[in-house]
Amino acid sequence: MEPIYITGAGVVSAIGIGKSATLASLLAEQTGIGPMTYLPSRHRDIPVGEVKLSNSEMMQMLGVAEDPHLTRTALMGRLALREALEEASLTGDVLSGVPFISATTVGGMDRREQHHAQEKDCDADTARYFTHNCADSTEMIAAPFGRFASLSTVSTACSSATNAIITGANMLRCRLADIVVVGGSESLSLFHLNGFNTLMILDRQQCRPFDRDRAGLNLGEGAAYLVMETAASVRQRGVKPLCTLSGYGNACDAFHQTASSPDGEGAYLAMTAALRSAGLAPADIDYVNAHGTGTPNNDESESVALRRVFADSLPPVSSTKSFTGHTTSASGSIEAVICILALLHDFLPVNLNWHTPMDGGIIPVTSSSFRQSVRHILSNAFGFGGNDSSLILSR
Numbered sequence: 001m002e003p004i005y006i007t008g009a010g011v012v013s014a015i016g017i018g019k020s021a022t023l024a025s026l027l028a029e030q031t032g033i034g035p036m037t038y039l040p041s042r043h044r045d046i047p048v049g050e051v052k053l054s055n056s057e058m059m060q061m062l063g064v065a066e067d068p069h070l071t072r073t074a075l076m077g078r079l080a081l082r083e084a085l086e087e088a089s090l091t092g093d094v095l096s097g098v099p100f101i102s103a104t105t106v107g108g109m110d111r112r113e114q115h116h117a118q119e120k121d122c123d124a125d126t127a128r129y130f131t132h133n134c135a136d137s138t139e140m141i142a143a144p145f146g147r148f149a150s151l152s153t154v155s156t157a158c159s160s161a162t163n164a165i166i167t168g169a170n171m172l173r174c175r176l177a178d179i180v181v182v183g184g185s186e187s188l189s190l191f192h193l194n195g196f197n198t199l200m201i202l203d204r205q206q207c208r209p210f211d212r213d214r215a216g217l218n219l220g221e222g223a224a225y226l227v228m229e230t231a232a233s234v235r236q237r238g239v240k241p242l243c244t245l246s247g248y249g250n251a252c253d254a255f256h257q258t259a260s261s262p263d264g265e266g267a268y269l270a271m272t273a274a275l276r277s278a279g280l281a282p283a284d285i286d287y288v289n290a291h292g293t294g295t296p297n298n299d300e301s302e303s304v305a306l307r308r309v310f311a312d313s314l315p316p317v318s319s320t321k322s323f324t325g326h327t328t329s330a331s332g333s334i335e336a337v338i339c340i341l342a343l344l345h346d347f348l349p350v351n352l353n354w355h356t357p358m359d360g361g362i363i364p365v366t367s368s369s370f371r372q373s374v375r376h377i378l379s380n381a382f383g384f385g386g387n388d389s390s391l392i393l394s395r
Helices: 019-028 055-062 072-087 109-114 116-121 134-145 160-173 190-198 231-237 265-278 296-310 328-345
Strands: 004-013 099-103 150-154 179-186 222-230 243-252 287-289 376-383 387-394
Touching: 004 019, 004 072, 004 160, 004 231, 004 328, 019 328, 055 072, 072 109, 072 134, 072 179, 072 222, 099 134, 099 160, 099 328, 134 150, 150 160, 160 179, 160 222, 160 243, 160 328, 160 376, 160 387, 179 328, 222 231, 222 328, 243 265, 243 328, 265 296, 265 376, 265 387, 287 328, 296 376, 328 376, 328 387
Parallel strands: 099 150, 099 179, 287 376
Antiparallel strands: 004 222, 004 243, 179 222, 243 387, 376 387
């Protein structure tokens, strides 16, 4: 099959605004998880991975007037999308032929929460604040950049952004587009935090993926977008690719509404499908960016799935959610950008806070590791309901 080239990438998360800041934090092994600053929750004992900017500061960075209707999801998305479009040299006149596929689940719930008390007296003006649904976020993110060929929104919980990438890749493969812009954005909200807290899977300390004593995840927020193109488009535009999306797979084992299956069936199917579509063997993978949430269930299930795929030849594995927190619907695209940085700079991101092996689990990368060449990276994103997806990014 013809390659799918990635020609632009942008990212915003708790460890930095943009790829340069993100790379610096990864190499310095500096987490972005800490006490709440912007989320007005009473649960102050829960650490989170917040983007280190207020909404007003993001508006200033974007050069827009103070607007109480703009959601945090949209503001982070605009910052990440701007970086991706600039790197790929995509301007407004070209965008008219480019589909935009964005992922979110929380959407603009943060603004809805701020104005919830007004809802009983809702008038037309107040209703403008209630832009919490997912498609509204996609429209808000895209609005300042020009008219895209189409706007689509993907919402499959924690695999959402990865599935947006897969959807865009399929559009390129089917010749429905020559260029696509794909990714996701997700802000923290009270709805978000309280929902995961009710599931009793939030850690009151910094998360410890794959550690025996792991106690849950830390929620995070952020956004990331990729520009993907066909080989013909790359040649015609004269742009330099960062890397290729060489393989991808999606599966759903539908084991449980929230839990991963004990045998990791959905994860196993997604990873093997990605390898098959890339024409690669397990031994070709140089690093796995694991879903690695830090919950007892996920890390056990993913370990089983990884052993099923790689047997006794498991490549280096780590979870970068120990840096960013679990950015839920945006995690797949944020971690795809982290994988691109690893490919470009030949390093393996570490798994922070790991100390003790779990029974039957994997032993992740725990010290900075530079390689002569990182060629192929497998990146996992697993969602509620067993909607599991994997990408392979290649030099």
